[in-house]
Amino acid sequence: MRWVDAIIQGTLLGGLYAQYAIGMSLMFGVMRIVNIAHGDLVVLLALIGISLAAVFGLGPGFLVLLLVPIGALVGWALQRFILNRLVGDDPLPSLIATFGISIALQNAMLAIWSADTRSLDAGALASKSFQIGEMYIGLLPILVFVTAVILTAGLSMVLKGTKFGRALRAAAADRDAATLSGIDTKSIYAKATAVAVGILGIAAVFQATRTTIAPADGGGQLIYAFEAVIIGGMGSIWGAFLGAMVLGIAQVIGSRIDPGWGVLAGHLVFLVVLAWRPQGIMSRK
Amino acid sequence: MSEMLLKARALCGGYRDFQALFSIDFDVAKGEAVALVGANGAGKSTLFKTLVGLLPVKSGTLTFNGRDIAAMPAHTLSRQGLALVPEGRRLFKGLTVEDNLRVALDHARTVEPGETVWTLERLYDLFPILAERRRQVVEKLSGGQQQMVAIGRALMAQPKLLLCDEISLGLAPKVIGEIYAMIPSIRATGTAIVIVEQDVSLAQRCADRIYCMLEGRITLTGASSDISREQITEAYFGVKHAVG
Numbered sequence: 001m002r003w004v005d006a007i008i009q010g011t012l013l014g015g016l017y018a019q020y021a022i023g024m025s026l027m028f029g030v031m032r033i034v035n036i037a038h039g040d041l042v043v044l045l046a047l048i049g050i051s052l053a054a055v056f057g058l059g060p061g062f063l064v065l066l067l068v069p070i071g072a073l074v075g076w077a078l079q080r081f082i083l084n085r086l087v088g089d090d091p092l093p094s095l096i097a098t099f100g101i102s103i104a105l106q107n108a109m110l111a112i113w114s115a116d117t118r119s120l121d122a123g124a125l126a127s128k129s130f131q132i133g134e135m136y137i138g139l140l141p142i143l144v145f146v147t148a149v150i151l152t153a154g155l156s157m158v159l160k161g162t163k164f165g166r167a168l169r170a171a172a173a174d175r176d177a178a179t180l181s182g183i184d185t186k187s188i189y190a191k192a193t194a195v196a197v198g199i200l201g202i203a204a205v206f207q208a209t210r211t212t213i214a215p216a217d218g219g220g221q222l223i224y225a226f227e228a229v230i231i232g233g234m235g236s237i238w239g240a241f242l243g244a245m246v247l248g249i250a251q252v253i254g255s256r257i258d259p260g261w262g263v264l265a266g267h268l269v270f271l272v273v274l275a276w277r278p279q280g281i282m283s284r285k
Numbered sequence: 286m287s288e289m290l291l292k293a294r295a296l297c298g299g300y301r302d303f304q305a306l307f308s309i310d311f312d313v314a315k316g317e318a319v320a321l322v323g324a325n326g327a328g329k330s331t332l333f334k335t336l337v338g339l340l341p342v343k344s345g346t347l348t349f350n351g352r353d354i355a356a357m358p359a360h361t362l363s364r365q366g367l368a369l370v371p372e373g374r375r376l377f378k379g380l381t382v383e384d385n386l387r388v389a390l391d392h393a394r395t396v397e398p399g400e401t402v403w404t405l406e407r408l409y410d411l412f413p414i415l416a417e418r419r420r421q422v423v424e425k426l427s428g429g430q431q432q433m434v435a436i437g438r439a440l441m442a443q444p445k446l447l448l449c450d451e452i453s454l455g456l457a458p459k460v461i462g463e464i465y466a467m468i469p470s471i472r473a474t475g476t477a478i479v480i481v482e483q484d485v486s487l488a489q490r491c492a493d494r495i496y497c498m499l500e501g502r503i504t505l506t507g508a509s510s511d512i513s514r515e516q517i518t519e520a521y522f523g524v525k526h527a528v529g
């Protein structure tokens with residue numbers, strides 16, 4: 001029962017990682033951009049949310065409604081004014097640019113919010129849980145997981161069944177041919193990054209209710225998103241979701257073996273997948 | 286000649302600092318079929334890319350339907366009715382046949398009243414095999430079928446002018462025949478066509494007029510019926526050839 005519990009808790013933890021990873025996967029799949037600032041954007045949105053909650057007394061639900069459009073706007077502006085100038089066949093310029101943005105964001109956040117850790121109060125939701133046999137499953141982790149499933153399925157459906165999704169996939173497959181078909185690729189890219197960072201608005205609220213947040217935490221969140229995307233297969237939305245589950249389960253099982261091994265176990269699984277199937281589990285190649 | 290659709294005068298273009306087109310004069314009338322011939326490296330594809338906005342116009346004038354399009358981006362030109370079937374097809378891999386077509390349909394030019402509308406059904410009538418393969422990803426199609434999708438995708442943009450860059454390249458003669466058989470059907474809708482073709486005889490049969498290019502310049506132009514093979518050969522290679 002201990003290991004069943006570990007798998008369930010790991011899957012639920014994977015739900016949070018999936019919320020980081022699907023946006024990163026979308027950006028890589030469509031534009032070949034590895035967004036190094038992805039984790040810092042989660043932290044930025046979380047800190048904005050914590051400040052809004054402190055000033056206006058808003059609950060997590062209201063914060064999600066505010067942070068998603070704020071995230072989308074930040075993502076749109078990031079792509080429109082910076083990344084669109086760098087996107088192309090060579091991923092290096094955008095990689096360096098997002099690295100620079102990451103450092104700039106961390107320093108800006110330190111200046112505004114200081115290095116103190118902060119968190120959001122989720123009220124009774126944070127401690128509510130269900131008992132199934134000998135296992136206790138928290139309501140908040142279930143909510144995080146269900147949200148991740150809805151986001152992944154929703155994004156996947158948008159990509160497959162809508163005009164916007166077709167344009168995104170066409171621009172990802174061949175930028176020039178997409179342009180020749182009447183698609184304004186720069187506008188599509190800005191919308192894709194708006195979606196990717198908008199999703200982080202939800203992830204930020206869950207992250208801040210689940211644990212504490214500090215301006216320098218972005219790197220850790222980036223690593224988990226990055227590992228999930230690599231494990232699943234870069235550019236695949238469901239691959240990123242699956243990768244997040246694998247990472248979450250590996251971390252929880254690792255921590256059950258030894259409390260200090262959780263993060264290490266995740267990294268080891270990532271390295272094993274990288275060596276065994278570098279294109280990722282769900283890649284067709 | 287009927288009303289002019291595309292008009293280039295003293296057009297110069299190329300890649301960054303490299304000039305590949307020199308003072309090109311190029312016209313296409315509404316509903317006309319024009320062939321553009323020339324050896325590899327003559328500048329045919331570069332001219333097409335310049336016309337559709339993928340490469341910049343360095344100097345000269347370029348109008349489409351009476352509007353200056355020299356500085357227009359490619360996606361806007363597509364919505365004005367200028368479509369290109371690119372060399373090598375450039376299909377959207379990972380997308381089905383129908384999704385490839387729908388992408389262009391989603392961003393198509395708004396058709397004026399009285400004009401023929403290219404719908405999926407009309408296209409499937411033209412290329413019945415595509416109706417059977419509509420749910421397949423395009424990588425699984427044969428070369429000829431992929432070319433049909435590339436032409437179909439361009440038609441879904443509701444073009445007034447269709448530019449076809451080497452649509453017979455790498456295809457079997459029978460398939461080339463099938464592909465070229467659709468040209469009268471497309472012209473019947475009022476769409477003008479410019480084809481780049483290596484097979485000069487085929488180009489002469491399909492087109493009302495011919496342009497020949499050599500080293501980035503137009504070296505010959507005239508009605509297909511008025512131009513002899515010897516004239517084309519001379520313009521194509523830039524030297525007089527002894528025949529026989």
